[in-house]
Amino acid sequence: MSVDRLEPAEAALTRRFLLDYPYEAARQFESMPASEAARLLTDQPPHAALRAWEALSADVALEVMEQLPEAMAVHLLAEAEPVVAVAVLNQMEPEPREAWLGRLNSEVALELRGLLAYADDCAGRMMDPRVQPLRTGVSVAEAIERLRQIRRDGLRELFVVDDDGRLTGRVEIQDLALSARDLPLADITRSVVAFASDLDPREDVVETLQKHPITALPVVNVSGRFVGVIRQAELMTAVEEETSLDMLTMVGASPDERALSSPLFAVKKRLPWLQINLLTAFLAAAVVSLFESTIAQFTALAVLLPVVAGQSGNAGAQALAVTMRGLMLREISLRHWPAVVGKEALTGLINGLAVAATTGLAVFVWSRSFALVAVIVLAMVISMLAAGLAGALVPILLRRFGQDPATASSIILTTVTDVVGFFSFLGIASLFAPMLSATV
Structure with missing residues (x-):
């Protein structure tokens, strides 16, 4: 060939x-x-x-x-x-x-x-990603030949992965050198003493080192794939830095100065987003003002309006939290957006139907109005479906355009859930006004 x-x-x-x-x-x-x-x-x-x-x-x-x-x-x-x-x-x-x-x-x-x-002070930033593992299922002779191809100095042990790249064990160089060449590598593979996730903070790495006296700590990603090794020098540096941070904490100093930042610094960081949030609040208020006459005619709508907005806001926050966690832990990437959005939309629809049924029963007991029940049931389903879609789409779109999803996702989500919740509830009430007049 x-x-x-x-x-x-x-x-x-x-x-x-x-x-x-x-x-x-x-x-x-x-x-x-x-x-x-x-x-x-x-x-x-x-x-x-x-x-x-x-x-x-x-x-x-x-x-x-x-x-x-x-x-x-x-x-x-x-x-x-x-x-x-x-x-x-x-x-x-x-x-x-x-x-x-x-x-x-x-x-x-x-x-x-x-x-x-990788973020600062996490295992992914500390590791050496150029360390290559051995494959399970090979012989000692094949492993030695692979080691010659790698040509890295200072190796004391190599890590073993399966065909999918997931960490399965480790092999010490001494065992590799002294074993018969036709021996399966599995016969001299030892279990992994400890490992770290690539997103683990430095303090977790230090804690692992304190529990296990090791010279090399393998690092895996969220799916268990081997991605690198933290060497002894990096481990010692992490211990020294963590110790110094503990000393700063003892005298009341914040390591990154976030908690003890000056008021002016805090205002500088927070005020722009508060101003943006104020604008979005006015947007939601403008939607309500469009239906001022409807609310004046049917005061029961004003009582139930927070119910729709509150439920859709909570549903959106759940979808946002799950999506944000997936992005931060790298369980999902931008190319997974159709699956994520589809899942959250279906979840929002099912939850909306279930919550709408409970809400409709409660509203009927309170008002004895089938028309009002129909209004809030339809509005609840629509708003919770929209909340699920927004909770998944907002952080993905922010990441797509190079923004930090943690910065503005909640503000944008609140705007979407409030506007959709108010508009759907009051809009449907306006359409059902003749029936509401007969019962409310």
Whole structure:
């Protein structure tokens, strides 16, 4: 398979192998020169090459990508799972990484930059992402050959992952060197003493170190995939910094000065958003004013108006919290927005129907008006459906346009839920006015 171009029959057979057995294909590619693997992938359609390329170790995937035609390399980087693309990009120095990101679609590049940027003082920022694990199922001889390809100094142990890249164990270099070459790697694989999530704060990393005297702490993402290692030097630095922060806390100083910031600093940060919130409140008030005559005619509407707005606000806050958590923990990315929005819309609809049934029963007992029950039931379903949609869409749209979802999501969501809740309730009441006149 080292010819420059594959014959049609051989190319079809290789394509079938890549599609059906991507992990086996990845093992074969990892055992050959990157240029040879790149030639074989170049002869395949992008969708077939992508399956095998995603299964490669990050360092090999980078070497192969650099040997591919630029158009195909960009396609693989853009279409791969974000965690795979980020692992490959993490192997690069900042300048070439930015060059590759610049070749991508702006939306894809924005998403990958967000995944690459860990917050300060978290495990992801402390780790070395260029540490390559061994695959489970290989022999000691294959593991030693893989170690030679990695060519990293100062290694005392290597970590073992399954075909999906999830951390399964560790192998000490001494055990690897002294074992028979035909021995399965699983026979000398030891359990992992401890690990950290890439989003764990520094204090959790320090706490783990205090419980387990280790020199290297593996780091995994939210799906359990191995993403890097925190070395002993970084662990010691984290302990020293955490100790100094504890000393500052003892004398009443905030480490980041947020709690003890000056009043002027607090006003500077908070006042603009309070002013924006005031404008949105006036917008909601303007919607209510459109139906002033209807409210004056049916005073029961004024009593029930906060019920609709309050329930839709709570439903929207739930959807917002779940979506924000997914974005922050990297469980979801921008490309998952249809699934997230669809799920929250369906959830809002079902919850709206359930809450509307309870509300309708309570309103009937209170008012004995079927027309008023119909108004609040319809308004409740519409407003809670809209709340679910807004709770999912607002943070995703803010992230899409490069804004921090935590900054303005709640203000925008409150505006949407209030406006939709007021408009739906009072608008439907206006349509049902003749029936309301007969009963209320």
